[in-house]
Amino acid sequence: MKLAVAGKGGVGKTTLTVLLGEYLTRCGQEVWLVDADTALCLGPALGLSPEAVPTPLIANSELIRQRVGGDGMISLNPQVHDLPEKLRARAGNMNLLVMGSVAGAGGGCACAANALVKSLLGHLVEERGQWVIVDLEAGVEHLGRGTVQYVDGLVVVSEPSLRGLTTAAQISGLARDLGLTRQALVLNRANGDCALPEVAGLPPLTATLPRLPSLEARQIFSASALDLAERGQIDPACRAILGALADGKAIPEP
Ligand SMILES: Nc1ncnc2c1ncn2[C@@H]1O[C@H](COP(=O)(O)OP(=O)(O)O)[C@@H](O)[C@H]1O
Numbered sequence: 001m002k003l004a005v006a007g008k009g010g011v012g013k014t015t016l017t018v019l020l021g022e023y024l025t026r027c028g029q030e031v032w033l034v035d036a037d038t039a040l041c042l043g044p045a046l047g048l049s050p051e052a053v054p055t056p057l058i059a060n061s062e063l064i065r066q067r068v069g070g071d072g073m074i075s076l077n078p079q080v081h082d083l084p085e086k087l088r089a090r091a092g093n094m095n096l097l098v099m100g101s102v103a104g105a106g107g108g109c110a111c112a113a114n115a116l117v118k119s120l121l122g123h124l125v126e127e128r129g130q131w132v133i134v135d136l137e138a139g140v141e142h143l144g145r146g147t148v149q150y151v152d153g154l155v156v157v158s159e160p161s162l163r164g165l166t167t168a169a170q171i172s173g174l175a176r177d178l179g180l181t182r183q184a185l186v187l188n189r190a191n192g193d194c195a196l197p198e199v200a201g202l203p204p205l206t207a208t209l210p211r212l213p214s215l216e217a218r219q220i221f222s223a224s225a226l227d228l229a230e231r232g233q234i235d236p237a238c239r240a241i242l243g244a245l246a247d248g249k250a251i252p253e254p
């Protein structure tokens, strides 16, 4: 199962990607987390030091030239089957792939880097017990066919703010237009009883994640979002999100 996590900047996409990955790993599932944001925050959020975070695929010009070619002679079906194992970093029991922004991939841009990213995303296919979660670039502009065509479901994250929800609705509409209809809205840093304003086009509200004091307390000295104290609130939210997007697939329990 492949999911992507989208939303306005700073709403908690990277944090939620880590929480979902950690939940699934604790359930014994094989998890691949993909950083598709230019800000490259997923490695640190998985507790990795800067040296342990791999170079983003889109910046690996030697590999791109080797696999895709250049100077007008590019292969749109580059060989990628060996790349996940080669390029991954291990973060605990999770696998991290750092791609960089996949903006424009599939949207008519046929540049070599995007061709490689697209093929690799397409290759990370569902196998028994394998989950792929893509942490997307903030906002709406970066959501293209290349991003959504390989995922089964979209997690749209927002804070309880009109601006966050407006961006969430725009992202949702664009993804729907591109054929990705399985979507779940997650309200982050919100109370369960928070009333939503009337914003047309939001995906169904699936889960609410409260303010996490243990994350706030540590983030001045650590970027890691792993192993938070509020597991009792995080686990039900993860289960609700995965349940809403899994389309009948049984959601594992830790
Ligand atoms: N529920 C939460 N409670 C407290 N802090 C949070 C929560 N969710 C996210 N944060 C913090 O907010 C900041 C932005 O979160 P992040 O996941 O990086 O957002 P995004 O990936 O959408 O830009 C980070 O410092 C993160 O630790």
Ligand SMILES: [Mg+2]
Pocket: 013, 014, 015, 037, 039, 041, 135
């Ligand atoms: Mg992020």
